[in-house]
Amino acid sequence: MSLSAQARIDAAGILGNAAHFAETFVLTQPDGFESAEPLLGITGDIGISFDADNQPVTGRRVTLSTALGAIGAAGYTGLPESVPGSAGKPWLAAWGGSTYKVKSAAPDRTLDVHTMILEFYEP
Amino acid sequence: MAILPATVLADLIDKRDSSEIIRDRVGEILAVETVNQVALATAAGKPSPNDWLFRVFLERSNPLEIFMDRTVETPVVNVTWEGGEYDKSRGNPIFEQALIGVVNVDTLAVGVSRDDPGGGHIPGDLQASRNCEFTARLVRNILMAALNVRLQLPRIVTDRWSRSVTAEQPESPDDAFQFAAIGFALEVVFTEQSPQVDGEPLEFVMVDIMRTSDGQLIAEADYDYT
Numbered sequence: 001m002s003l004s005a006q007a008r009i010d011a012a013g014i015l016g017n018a019a020h021f022a023e024t025f026v027l028t029q030p031d032g033f034e035s036a037e038p039l040l041g042i043t044g045d046i047g048i049s050f051d052a053d054n055q056p057v058t059g060r061r062v063t064l065s066t067a068l069g070a071i072g073a074a075g076y077t078g079l080p081e082s083v084p085g086s087a088g089k090p091w092l093a094a095w096g097g098s099t100y101k102v103k104s105a106a107p108d109r110t111l112d113v114h115t116m117i118l119e120f121y122e123p
Numbered sequence: 124m125a126i127l128p129a130t131v132l133a134d135l136i137d138k139r140d141s142s143e144i145i146r147d148r149v150g151e152i153l154a155v156e157t158v159n160q161v162a163l164a165t166a167a168g169k170p171s172p173n174d175w176l177f178r179v180f181l182e183r184s185n186p187l188e189i190f191m192d193r194t195v196e197t198p199v200v201n202v203t204w205e206g207g208e209y210d211k212s213r214g215n216p217i218f219e220q221a222l223i224g225v226v227n228v229d230t231l232a233v234g235v236s237r238d239d240p241g242g243g244h245i246p247g248d249l250q251a252s253r254n255c256e257f258t259a260r261l262v263r264n265i266l267m268a269a270l271n272v273r274l275q276l277p278r279i280v281t282d283r284w285s286r287s288v289t290a291e292q293p294e295s296p297d298d299a300f301q302f303a304a305i306g307f308a309l310e311v312v313f314t315e316q317s318p319q320v321d322g323e324p325l326e327f328v329m330v331d332i333m334r335t336s337d338g339q340l341i342a343e344a345d346y347d348y349t
Binding site for chain 2: 083
């Protein structure tokens with residue numbers, strides 16, 4: 001087995017291991033479809049500080065990473081991505097009592113990992 | 124040549140400068156008026172009177188922090204003193220100096236993406252801009268109202284003008300929040316006064332001003348001389 005293939009397997013194993021860092025989340029695609037079983041992924045919610053015109057500004061960075069293959073295998077159509085238009089519903093991810101909208105997405109097809117930057121959402 | 128030691132002021136400097144008073148007054152005007160506007164909106168039967176509510180802060184370096192725990196969505200107005208230039212053509216070097224200063228009044232609002240029961244959703248960035256524009260509208264109208272032509276400081280402020288307005292989105296692309304900010308630069312012309320010296324009478328001169336029978340004005344002075 002090549003190292004790249006091993007890396008993809010290792011990534012999926014880390015992202016899908018609920019005994020370690022992964023936790024369950026519910027993914028909702030714009031047409032309302034949700035998989036029968038919640039997905040597994042690694043979430044993050046950290047404080048950030050950045051410079052906006054030489055003024056320190058704080059914020060929060062909420063992220064979610066999951067295996068690319070797991071999304072399609074669960075029956076979803078396409079990959080979660082930003083939906084800027086207001087006419088349609090966005091991709092949503094929910095865990096821990098909070099719901100988030102996919103603000104931006106960065107699929108890594110080399111390692112088979114899909115990382116999403118999320119923003120707060122009121123369902 | 125011997126250099127005489129410096130002379131010191133006789134009185135303690137224990138008053139605020141006009142720039143501080145003006146910055147604080149801008150904050151007071153906004154803080155009082157938002158409460159008034161909510162009351163007026165309630166009396167007018169508006170469905171959401173608290174849309175006229177905003178929180179006022181002075182000289183905060185990071186007002187967005189108030190939104191971090193997501194318990195507050197009321198827009199924030201941050202009043203800061205930017206600085207100014209002294210106008211040498213107005214005032215004098217002894218008593219009073221005229222200053223053209225700028226008070227920054229920054230409006231910050233958050234927007235959260237929401238489901239639209241009628242279909243689709245309301246994007247958070249659009250909502251943040253709308254919330255911010257609503258409050259910035261209140262700020263501009265309040266400060267530029269005729270009532271506040273001298274910021275209710277007629278003995279200090281001679282003029283105020285809206286110098287500029289700037290809209291921006293003070294957030295990182297990775298931020299879970301959607302923020303919008305509108306900065307309103309208020310130009311204020313006012314005077315600063317400086318400590319005075321009580322003069323020491325050197326000589327008394329008495330002068331009588333009289334008019335003669337033919338209308339001529341004459342002066343008669345009494346003084347001692349050696």
